[in-house]
Amino acid sequence: MKKYNFNAGPSMLPREVIENTAKQILDFNGSGLSLMEISHRAKDFQPVVDEAEALVKELLNVPEGYSVIFLGGGASLQFMQIPANFLIKKAGYVNSGTWAKKAMKEAKLFGEVVEVASSADDNYTHLPHNYEIPADLDYLHICTNNTIFGTELREDIDAPVRLIADMSSDILSRPVDVSKYDAIYAGAQKNMSMAGVTVIIVKDDVLGKAPRELPTMLDYRTHVEKGSMFNTPPVVPIYTLMETLRWVKAQGGVKEMDRRAHERAEALYAEIDRNKLFRGTVAKEDRSLMNICFVMNDEFKDLEKSFLDFATERGMVGIKGHRSVGGFRASCYNAMTMEGVNALIQTMKDFEAQH
């Protein structure tokens, strides 16, 4: 049976990316060696890093004066690496969900942290809105898409201070005005690659200003200067990243990814709103196009397990909601097709017809 992968991350990747990665693992560029066993200093690997970097810049229209680097450790490591590099006295955080809160926690080790806005009291069922950004912050940190709660800030806000964004779960799904940010970071395992590499886009002239001596590996300048090759980088995850970037470009770039994201999400939210069994969990204006969260309406609560089993039998994978929200979550990253979304919608319709 055909499977439709709605996993929140690691998550669905384009089939050709998967097949090309497997092929290169068996024989990299016809060298007779596996992609896993070539030196990162090999002549054949440098072009992979270079192309991945160039494609991030091209697809997101990254302006001059910014660097793109690839690091291991995941976005969770960035939660501390961002303040280590950028926090001088005081940073502001928008607390829009679990990951935003985790990022804020790590910053407190490096200076004063202001919670500029929060929707925690409403269990993050909407984004914080209409907040004021103090002008004396070193930076404002936002998380553009809240994977767990299914809210998304799908625009580039104006901030009177440096703006730093965790875009782990919606990067490459829309055009971004990178010039509004001083740093953007994203774990690759949603829209970009297998788990194991994190992409960081950073404005060069803001580095080196924090008043602390940084361990070499935690200083972004180390990796900017060495082109992500200071130490052995995660070779295979970077290769897969490059393949995915090629795929995004071939499909029409981030503008087309944005169109598809809207098409998928609109169809699925329409069904959630129409179907008597279900309701969405977040404020309509803040609904994420990436992580679509919904629960059973109260009168059908006892059908939850039954729907999950029904959907699983139909090939739906990973739609169980996060324990903080319950119910269901259909993550629709770049690689998700309308066929997959329609299969889920049909599953919801068929289940409704039975009850």
Place this chain on the structure above:
Amino acid sequence: MKKYNFNAGPSMLPREVIENTAKQILDFNGSGLSLMEISHRAKDFQPVVDEAEALVKELLNVPEGYSVIFLGGGASLQFMQIPANFLIKKAGYVNSGTWAKKAMKEAKLFGEVVEVASSADDNYTHLPHNYEIPADLDYLHICTNNTIFGTELREDIDAPVRLIADMSSDILSRPVDVSKYDAIYAGAQKNMSMAGVTVIIVKDDVLGKAPRELPTMLDYRTHVEKGSMFNTPPVVPIYTLMETLRWVKAQGGVKEMDRRAHERAEALYAEIDRNKLFRGTVAKEDRSLMNICFVMNDEFKDLEKSFLDFATERGMVGIKGHRSVGGFRASCYNAMTMEGVNALIQTMKDFEAQH
């Protein structure tokens, strides 16, 4: 033409590990999904992490009271993470090569660092010997195999203080008395997996003693408590690690790896010592079984490029020496066969016959 992969890292892996990884990337356990796109929380992935952990413990005979964790970021990140977790007042480092020196540099940010011994003045052509270990150190840090210079400490020393070892390039190549160490760490990309995961073996009751608040991701306890699943781990590199560990076990474990390492290295060093064109670069008693460094004898110096071309034509890959040593380096990790070593020896003999 058959290639023989003498790369220093990332480096040769067993062919069945490569093929099984490629297969799982196409279809993980018959699930219809790629290994790259499954959730790390999936029921099918937990057994992979569990088996990898159990096999490290089994193969290295890790005693009770130790944890095995898998992290991203490479051994270079451990250079700062070790002192962050273990340095209270004063640490000692044996400066036996480039990587040992880099580790020492990072420790200085966290407290007093004593260079207990060094062979830097001799360009690391031998290991430091007959040094005294001050009894007031929080720990002594050693690097058991110096990949660049080709020296190796192939025994577990007695230290009057905690002993911490970087075993990145010789782990799993011999039985180790883990009880003598408080922590062992190793980047996986030599003897264990593709680049992107680091294995850390740590004694549980020594954690949490350092007098500093650690960022969550840098505190080993975070990962011990969460079984390497605090955040999304490098799923595919961990899978490949598990496959390699299975392979090591099936081949006869680390005792057999040790026997093969001796067999390979003895044959190759014997040829280096016999062949009029070449000479080894390090003190015989400190020769590494993993990274076998040799140069042209002075009177044949101008043949260096010519031998490199000759060997490349014969299928030898990655034998160019590191720029700090020059000449040649044949890295012979667990997956290297006697067939490969014999092919290199024959190449050296044939080249000698021409000159």
